[in-house]
Amino acid sequence: MSNPPHGGVLKDLIARDAPIRDQLYTESETLKDIILTERQLCDLELIISGGFSPLEGFLTEKDYDGVVENLRLADGTLFPIPITLDVSKEEIETSQIKPGARITLRDFRDDVPLAILTVEDVYKPDKQKEAKHVFRGDPEHPAIRYLFNTAKEYYVGGKLQAINRLNHYDYVGLRNTPAELRSQFTKLGWSKVVAFQTRNPMHRAHRELTVRAARSRQANVLIHPVVGLTKPGDIDHFTRVRVYQAILPRYPNGLAYLSLLPLAMRMAGDREAVWHAIIRKNHGVTHFIVGRDHAGPGKNSKGVDFYGPYDAQTLVEKYRDELGIEVVPFQQMTYLPDKDEYAPKDTVPEGVKTLDISGTELRKRLKLGLPIPEWFSYPEVVKVLRESHPPRTQQGFTIFLTGYHNSGKDSVGRALQVTLNQQAGRSVSLLLGETVRAELSSELGFTREDRHKNIQRIAFVASELTRSGAAVIAAPIAPYESSRQVARETVEKAGGNFFLVHVATPLEHAEKTDRKGVYKRARNGEIKGFTGVDDPYEVPTKPDLTVDLTQISVRTAVHQIILHLEAEGFFGN
Template identity: 65%
Template sequence: MANTPHGGSLIDLIVRDAPRRDALVKEAATLYSLTLNERQLCDIELILNGGFSPLDGFMSQADYDSVVSDLRLSNGLLWPMPITLDVNAAQIKAGNIAPSTRIALRNPQDDTVLAILTVSDIYTPNKSREAAAVFGADDVAHPAVHYLHTQTKEFYIGGKLDAIDVPVHYDFVEHRFSPAELRAYFKKLNWTRVVAFQTRNPMHRAHRELTVRAARARHCNVLIHPVVGSTKPGDIDHFTRVRVYKALLPKYPQGMASLSLLPLAMRMGGPREALWHAIIRKNFGCTHFIVGRDHAGPGKNSAGQDFYGAYDAQELVAKYKSELDIEVVPFQMVAYVPESDEYIPADEVPEGVKTLNISGTELRRRLKTGAAIPDWFTYPEVQTILRASHPARSAQGFVVLFTGYWNSGATLIAQALQMSLNQGGQRPTTLLLGETIRHELSSELGFTKRDRDLNISRIGFVAAEIAKCGGAVIAAPIAPYDAARIEARKVVERAGGGFFLVHVATALEDCIARDRTGTYERAKRGEIKGFTGIDDPYETPTAPQLTVDAAKTPVSQIVHEIILLLEAQGYIGSR
């Protein structure tokens, strides 16, 4: 049943008949398989368990075109977000994919088959049209538009699913409910009116206050229903956030609130996303849903302006309220009034009364620097969790990557820097020299561009893992290509480490003059192929944190400059 009222039927594709399931498993072993990515894995779980009711598979072209243009499926039912399965030409050819083809869809985590898709059609989306219609602009500054143009393959395939299994989760299992399970849980608690709170961030005192006010005004219980699938790049990881939500539950009046996790892949689609979220919460059995100011907004566009207006989401949801079968509660912004030590709705603050607030940017700054976070803003239990997951800079790991021609002096500088950092004793320091990495991690690689990039990718991965645990890494490969260096930075920063690129810009002629081994001469004679600076290019870094010349500046001075750079950013020095 589609878009059903609270308590009504849901799409439920899970096969509970053992012989039928065994037959599907046996059939899947004979079929061409597609391994899903992270977003598709989130999508298929919510299709299979009914969270995406009325969908029973990935969208056909008729449904896709209708959703993009009119926020409705081809049968007229309200649905604002395309849910598609993308493939490329090679996959179509390899699987002989055509209408009526059966395809096994696999979990990337354990390679199990989750479902069999019966293909209804194959079509080519107009990605620019999709971006403009669904997300408001064909602007790659929007994370979903960037994903659409850089990661989504060129074809979509639609079709219904025969379910075999849902993805298995190993974290916070006690807080994971399917729509049917959550509805049954509400029934067990005798909850008949439930207001859901959508969040992808940690919750603080203001969030507790606004959810309590919403519950009191609508005579509801509160469901904290955070997204634990993919969210906006740079968001705090869901492990930390769920620990925060669990710590916050006792702060609610007895029996008022509960917690359930939503394995949704957010698109950060603003107004359409808010409408989508409302339908999903209705499917999970909620009667009310809080829609916030700039709900699911991705931030600034390429022109530096907000993608969506502050109340665009609330206005779009209000437009369709007669069809939603869930009451939408507008987000009431609250402000802290120090004079009375309480949070009150911002529009009820008397003129001239002082209020306090800490922005998300300011909170992140305080976490990074170790600055105080006042108790009026968040609970001590929440602060403890956030500080454990986001230590001050002086306890965070970092990576210093040297790049330059062979024999530029980078190796000597790296060794001297390691000694200097070890002397300080603040954290373990790992040295990854180019020749060491080539011997220990990349012995099978040559010196083609692909192999060089793969070598830097491996260095970036190892460095990120060490930095994630609070260690310092000094790496000194040649790293001649800018794209590989940029990707290494991204890997380290995604892991939570600081990244510093030091360009050892010793001139090629000086590197050759300092070479006592004859290596450059051998390269000139063609005895060594693919040698950087001779028959292979070196791309000058576009934005290094430091540029030095070992032929003109003593190693001790260069090390001192790097130490000053690390100290200025708070990575070393007083704790």
């Protein structure tokens, strides 16, 4: 018999009675609405499916205060993470959000009404307290950055009535609600289930530790990866799910089952581990593997871990009786080449030869196309990873040239385009500043805001081309450091490689050799907001490469860029 849900009753809010669902849908079309963000959608999905039981909606202020300060809802039930619906002052006014109001919650992707929220209260949270108590206060913590830079200033609390389940178009057969997963366990005859939480690909060591955990508890394994929002920079869930599907046949027949969890992680360490345990309990699980630095975001800029290595295990153990789920400590596995097997590190006698490959080493091998041994990962898993992470010789990149008008960046860009076309292997696109202005940003002026918008457009185009394996050369003036940083982040977020080249030809030379007389017109006041005349150029603080065409030729500048790309592994032998 599967584990009872947290709080005793599974709060499955999905309306299965057609007349009630139709009635709610009709009402939803008459109400003011809130368009949910990606993170809010993840939270909503797990509220209405019962994954966050005993929650029946977003936290009221009383519940929020209790969770933040004491890890408990107002009624005393253990709950460690505040599940909140953040809104702006403008949304409150536009949608008339106030106690007693009924508001339709819609999916930003297709405008479908998902639920009706009956507002109980609207409150302004103490974000400093939330940051300190829930995430330990380090401003570099990704959840704290989200809290202050992305989350809106007010929270809305109230209960939900679900209208529709969220539409997913990927891996539909692997997405199970708690009720569906419980039913599946019953169908399979599973009475004990060990859940394995992961947001990373799985390799042989993960398979070994989960099999050992299951056998030691005479249980089965639920591979329950997070496919909502994880840590920035994590491998995309499409790749990871293909890895999980590839490794599943490596388990003894009937031992393991794969189901996806649409969770928006907060990377809250020990508190998150307790939260994960509650979620798995709601899905019918009896045992839960908690690893070293479970749900931690790693290290801050000073190289210090945000959480202690065993904080998560300690806190889950503290609440073990209330949680009603047995914690299985994560065993760090290591490979013994002389025996061709894996064993827990702490059981290996001193002097016995062991082999390990770190995450950093694995990423390096993927990037450079180096071999990945079969003792570390199965060939079918490596095949999936190589398909999604081709070596540098097959990856796209963006060369972003910045400098004054007439600095020679356009000349460098054109010459670089020819050189890259000559080398073949990638399509090459050239985005010159004047061309982009004419074709993509013709309605924009030269205010700081319009300049930033122009760079954003260039970065978006570059990111899409780079993602598809192309070489992109962009050569705008890009006078502002913040805009250049956004361009880098846009390309890298899309999985691309970005190199900033500062064409550092001095202003005096650029102006002196300006045969078109543009600087002269700017000096005479005929052109307003001209970079270097009456608008600033912020010198890049950390360019990947700097070239000055008063010191070297265009040919040499291009050669230096090619050498830099070769050193980074973008050209094969």
